[in-house]
Amino acid sequence: MDLGLTGKKALVTGGTRGVGRGIVLALARAGVDVVTCYQQPGEAVTALERDLKEIGGDHLVVQADVSDPAQVAALVEHARVKFGRLDLVVNNAGAISHIPYAELPVEEFQRVFAVNVTGAHLVIQNALPLLDAGSSVVSIGSKAVDAGIPLRSHYTATKAALAGLNRSLAKEFGAKGIRFNVVALGVVETENLYKMPEEQRALMVERYSAKTALGRLGLPEEVAGAIMWLASDLSRYVTGSTVSVDGGIS
Template identity: 35%
Template sequence: MTSNNNRVAIVTGGSRGIGRAVAERLVADGQHVVIAYAGNETAAKATVGAIENAGGHGVAVRADVADEAAVTALFDTAEQRFGGVDVVVNAAGIMILKPIVDLDLDEFDRMHRTNVRGTFVVAREAAGRLRPGGTLINFSTSVTRAKLPTYAAYAASKAAVEALGPILAKELRGRDITVNTVAPGPTATELFLKDKSDELIKTIAGQNPMGRLGRGEDIAEVVSLLAGAGRWINGQTLFVNGGAF
C-alpha cells in the first residue's frame, strides 16, 4: 500500500456535515482529496479552502452520484489531478422522514436514487478503478437497527447499502481492496438537526450512554482507520453511535 502522502481519496457529499469532517480528516492523514458535491458550490469551495489553509490538497467537483457519466468524470478528475484513486467514501445521501402512509412515491424515488442507485454507481466505478491497497467505504445508518417510526423508507435505502458491501468485498478477491460500511447514529449535522426542536435534540442526546450526540469527527475517526491501518476489517458494517442502539 502506498503511503498516505501519495494516496488520493474521493469523498462524495464532502462539502458539508459528516462528509466534510471525513474529507478534512483524510487530508490531515496526508491524503489528497476530491470532494464531490451535488449543488452547494459555496459550501464546496469553503471546504476546499479549509483544506488548503491546513496545507492540504483538494479539489471540488460537482457530480450527481446517481449519474453514470458524472461519476465517470469525477474519477477521471481524480486521476488527472492526482494520478489515481486509493480511497472512495460514499457519504452522499438524503433523508426524508414520514410515516409510510404519508410518504409520496416521488419522495421515495428521489431518496432511493441518491442513497441506493448513487451508492451503487459510485461503488461500481470504484471497483474498476481503485488501486491495489485501496478501500471503498459506504455509508448506512444505525437507524436500520433502531426501527423508529417515520424512518422506514430511509432505513430501507440504507439497508440496501449494507447488503452491497460484503458482496462486493468478496467479488474483489485478490485485488487487495477492502469494502466496508459505516453506520453512524444521531450526529449533530445539518441533515440530522433539520426540523427537530431543541427539546427533541436534547432528549435524543440524553438517551445516548455517552450523554451527547455524535460529532462529525467521531465518524471521521473510524473512516480514517478503515482508509489507513485497518486493512483486516473487510466486508463489515461498523455501527458508530456511542452505544445508542
C-alpha cells in the same frame, strides 16, 4: 498517531457539509489528497475550498449529482486525471426525508434510493479501475437499520441495501485485496442541528443524548476517525463489516 495516510488519494462524495465535510477535512489534515463533490453551489462549497487551501495538499471540489450516471462518470474521471489511482472511496452523499409510509409517493421513494443506493453503486463501479490491493471503500450507513425509525422507512431501506451490497462486494473483490465496509452512524452533531429553533434543538439533543451510552451526540471528526482507520493498514483484515459509530445508542 501517524496512520500512514500521507500521500494517499481519496474520493469522498457529498463532502461540503456535515459529516462529509468533517471526513474531507480530517483526511486532508492527515496528508490525504481528496476529490470531493457537491450537488448545489453555495457558501459551504466556498468555505470548504478555503479550508482545504489553508490545510494544503492536492485537492479538488467539483459539482456532481451521484444519482446521475454521466455526472458520476465525470466525477471519477476527475479523480483519474488528477491522481491516476484511488486508495479510498467514501460513499457519503445521501438523501433523506420524513414522510408517513402510507403517504410516501413512489417518486420520493425512488429519489432516495437513486441517491443512497444507486449513487453508491455508480461511484464504486466507476472507481473500480482506479482501485488496487490495499484500497478501501467505505459507505456511510445508519443505525436506523437496526432500530427502525417511523417516517423514514424508505431511508432505512436504502441503508439496509448498502449493508447487503457491502457484504457481496467484500466477497467478490477480496481476492484482489480491495476492502469494503460500512460505517453505521447514530446521531451526529452537524450544522443542520443549529438551523433548528433553539427549543427544538435542545429537546433533540437531550432526547438522543439520553439514548447513547456516552450521553452525548457524535461529532463529524469522530466519524472521520473511523474512516481513517478503515483507510489505514491497521484495518487491513477488516472487510465486509459494519462498524458502528454511534456512542452506544439504543
